[in-house]
Amino acid sequence: MSVVTGALHLDGLSDVCDGLAARGSRERFLDIMKDSRVGAVGAVALVLGLSLKYQALLAVPAGYKREVLLFFPVAARFAQVQMTVGAKRARSDGLGSAFVGGAGMTQLLIACAFTLLAAGVLLQLSGVVCLLFLFLLTWGIRSWSHRRLGGVTGDVIGCASELNEIFSLLFLLALLRHLGPGA
Secondary structure (H helix, E strand, O other), X not given: OHHHHOOHHHHHHHHHHHHHHHOOOHHHHHHHHHOOOOOHHHHHHHHHHHHHHHHHHHHOOHHHHHHHHHHHHHHHHHHHHHXXXXXXXXXXXXXXXXXXXXXXXXXXXXXXXXXXXXXXXXXXHHHHHHHHHHHHXXXXXXXXXXXXXXXXXXXXXXXHXXXXXXXXXXXXXXXXXXXXXXX
């Protein structure tokens, strides 16, 4: 996926982690996320994030690899829609601002329907349960971003997407290993 997106979401993960490490005001956090350089904490976040995805994919039971490989990017893209619909903009410029202005309830409902369908078809109840966990995770990230930054940015949307990929793999790994697809 990183090749297709130009690693845009990984950049969001890195930038948000660098902003968290810097501590300080909202403006400082936003400035750090806008900086094109990767800090030490951002680099560690990238290594840990990619390592977690790789290890989780290796650990997925062989009978479910194809389904999981199809599902986890879909779930992460749904998180992007969830992050933008009804969100406030943390800044008036940038890619995130354009997405927040362009997404509405219709897009959320369509994305939700397709994502639930994919979850059900590919992974049955385990996929639907995973989506519930991811929905709550994304809601938490968005709530935090509104409190801390006054809204969302493109970096926060990208970070949420990456975290959804990581956690969908971890949640599915637990669900499928212990309960099977019909969990």
